């Protein structure tokens with residue numbers, strides 16, 4: 001520090017003590033969002049001065065470092081009034097203490113009075129979640145107790161008026177867990193309480209609410225949309241326990257003998273059904289073909305009632321991941337008078 005700077009500071013200090021800088025600081029506490037024109041306090045009264053003297057000494061407010069003209073002096077009454085709406089959140093954000101400072105100047109003798117205005121938070125903001133919709137894709141094989149994290153809600157208010165609790169819309173499958181995280185945030189999790197079953201429910205929708213404190217509690221919500229993903233847990237099911245067909249021994253090659261059908265409740269590749277012969281004699285294999293996709297059984301060889309009046313085979317249906325079930329197909333070959341009578 002230079003020498004002349006030191007003197008300057010000393011000199012300023014001397015003036016300050018003569019002019020009674022801290023003689024009578026005034027401090028007021030008001031809630032944010034007061035209507036313009038509202039009275040914060042009466043300055044001459046609070047300073048113990050007559051209104052006449054107050055104005056004779058050319059009282060005025062210096063707005064100082066805050067460039068927003070939030071408050072002013074009413075020149076008739078000496079009331080300190082709100083000029084502009086004060087939004088605590090805009091002014092101070094997450095700071096717990098929000099103070100506006102003003103300086104009151106009086107002349108002859110020169111007097112400065114500091115006025116501080118403590119702005120209290122009112123519950124004017126609702127909690128809100130970072131997104132409107134949380135999409136969860138959960139495999140139906142997920143076990144009870146599995147946890148799914150959801151982002152916490154925020155509220156621009158502070159203290160009591162910020163988010164206090166969470167609640168989950170009643171639903172059959174999930175319960176809520178809210179824990180304090182190490183960094184001061186909340187850990188919000190949905191816990192699977194009852195296992196999912198895609199064949200019963202493919203989508204679940206329910207709301208998660210965040211509720212703040214304060215007098216008139218406000219809440220915000222987010223929709224949780226759970227899509228239940230298929231775990232291949234269903235084997236194909238044949239529409240009949242067995243199939244019967246009959247055809248004349250002189251039936252044409254390529255005749256459709258029968259068609260089997262199995263369906264699978266699973267989705268996608270888990271639900272695609274492929275048919276195959278499971279138990280079939282070598283002889284029958286030469287006579288019948290099975291279309292793996294359609295389940296159609298066609299004649300590909302010649303029949304003879306006299307040697308083989310009946311065929312029996314098993315067909316199985318399997319899905320993309322190998323779950324299978326089977327069914328029986330019985331084919332009767334009917335006699336056609338193809339042998340000349342033996343006399």
Ligand SMILES: *[C@@H]1O[C@H](CO)[C@@H](O)[C@H](O)[C@H]1NC(C)=O
Nearest residue numbers: 238239240259260261262295
């Ligand atoms: C089973 O499926 C086959 C092939 O599509 C069809 O011909 C038959 O009528 C079905 N049976 C029943 C009981 O629906």
